[in-house]
Amino acid sequence: MSTLPTLFVSHGAPTLAIVDSPANRFLRELGRTLPRPKAILVASAHWESRGGPAVSLATKPETIHDFGGFPAALFAIQYPAPGAPEVAARAASLLTQAGLAVAQSPTRGLDHGAWVPLHLMYPDADIPVAQISIVRGGSPAEHERIGRALASLREQGVLIIGSGSLTHNLYEFRGQPIDVPAPDWVSGFGDWMKARLDDNDLQALREYRTRAPHAERNHPTDEHLMPLYVAMGAAGDNARAARLHASYEYGILAMDAYAFT
Template sequence: MAPLPTLFVSHGSPMLALQDSPARRFLQELGRSLPRPQAIVVVSAHWESANGPAVSLAPQPETIHDFGGFPRALFEMRYPAPGAPEAAERAAALLEAAQIPVGRSPQRGLDHGAWVPLRLMYPDADIPVAQLSVVRGAGPAAHERIGRALAALREEGVLVLASGSLTHNLYEFRGQHIDAPVPHWVGEFEAWMKARLESRDHDALLDYRRAAPFAVENHPTDEHLLPLFVALGAAGPGAQARQLHSSFEHGVLAMDAYAFQ
């Protein structure tokens, strides 16, 4: 089996699970375009842990509705995929071998950063899934190191799926329509990220908060971009980034997706 790519997807608003958009249609096609993984490890921006990453060992993860103010239909959705405790323990062992401390959660379910894109990519919910957290207060370099430790998973049929958002400033969201105009500060940041990823400008990417235009405006806090660095690291040294999708929702949410291989 050829090594799987690692993926970064932007999960946007929870309404992605219900509302038609180019990003939703892209994710519905994405699963069919990939080799079928034996298991999936999802790195979600919506699970933060302290002092190091954590893995979920839940044998049957619950669907977590970690949001409010949305239609009832969204709260009724479930993603009943089996857990992947063996893949989670393998990830933990790889991290510990790299001297990265790991927490273990016996019952952590799938938050919407995980189940919303998975429900679109793999609607049959028949591939085992485990979650991996991002680390509160740790930056891009630390998350790339986490990814590098996980690189062997690609050779073992495990898909590393990083779920965040290329831009994520909810202070500017303001209930805008899904087709609202894209402010220049969002478009310029998105274009900068694409150029640096495709040119493998590693140093600039790790220093994006100082180097990128309008970085802090697009990420007042950076937990939604950190999964990208895990995917980048897990693809291995010299990996090439390939943009799979680009669109915008509600003006301020860039819905970019990348494969690294």
Template sequence: MLPSLFVSHGSPMLALSRTPARDFLAGLAATLPRPQAILVISAHWETEAPMVNAVARNDTIHDFGGFPKPLYELTYTAPGDPALAERVAELLRQAGFDAGIDRARGLDHGAWVPLLLAYPEADIPVLQLSVQTHRGPAHHLAIGRALAPLRHENVLILGSGSFTHDLRRFRGQAVDAPESPDVTAFSAWMDRVIAAGDVAALTDYRARAPHARDEHPTEEHILPLFAAIGAAGDPVAARRLHNSTEHAILRMDAYAFGTG
């Protein structure tokens, strides 16, 4: 059975830059059994209620501006899986969520950037699930729990966000600039609580973790973590797969949850 994963996708330039996080993602698939399909919970699709895309083939959404031209020339046209999208929506509805299906949307960079690195052949069906930023961690933990049966069906559940994400402080720092002390403190607290499997403390991270509101002024980039944890079941078994920092403020940590 596949674990559920959380990865940090950082800047869209991750697709072109040589960094430790990029190298980690490029080697990720070799550490996992090949999935039948991949369901990505991306920080970059925010909706009022959960939505899953159902298309025959995914378009590549370049949902960013001001980057070099080669980034806009990258595509990731993985097939979709409309039948699996129906199952995802039904699992969520059975758990009490008012889930819907989007039959046009492709993959935003929260999905295609890490997948381009991990599965560059784009030959595995990919679905994307939205986040509801206004609903917070407990909501996304419950979404993950509703989706847990998919792990028994060889579907890789992949939360894609960022372990820290305060872009207000980006001032053109070099990609390898030293990590800010508040980023270190927040990430150390989060890793300790994740390793302990303390879901209650983690769900209350905004009140308990040092500098939580600085590292996540808005929560969309941390919420995919909770969906990945929820999909792992109880008790939570966590493994940190990677940790690094980019531009002093972006922690690029990745985790696997549950037994594989």
């Protein structure tokens, strides 16, 4: 099996799972274009731990509906993929070897940062899945280090996915339609990120909070961008980024997806 790329996907609002949009259609196609992985490890913005990453050893991870006020059809979705406890245990070992403190959860299920994109990419739910957390308050460099520790899993057929959102300021949602154009403060941030990723300008990317235009407005808190750094680090040294998709939803959510090889 050839070494898999790592992915960063923007999961947007939970309704991405049920509402037709360019990002929805992209994710439905993405799973068909990738080599089939033996297992999947997802770093989701919706699982944060303190002091270091955590991994889930669940053998039958439940589908967590960690949101409210959405259509009943969304709560009806189940993603009954088998767990990947062996992959999670290997990830924990690699992280420990890299000098990171690691917690292990025996029961943690799949939050919507994991199951929403996987429901679209792999609707048969027949590929084992494990989750890894991001670290609350952790820097981009720290999350890149987490990814680097996991890089060898790719050679074992594990698809590593960072699931977050390239922009994520829900305070700016005003009930606008899904296809409203993005304002300059959203598109400008996305353009800056793409240019830095294209140039492999790691230092600028690590310092995005002070260097990117409108960084704090796009990310009042930055947990939704940290999965990108996990995916970037997991691709290994001298990794190159390729933007696979770019669209906007509700004007405020940049739905970019990147592959790192």
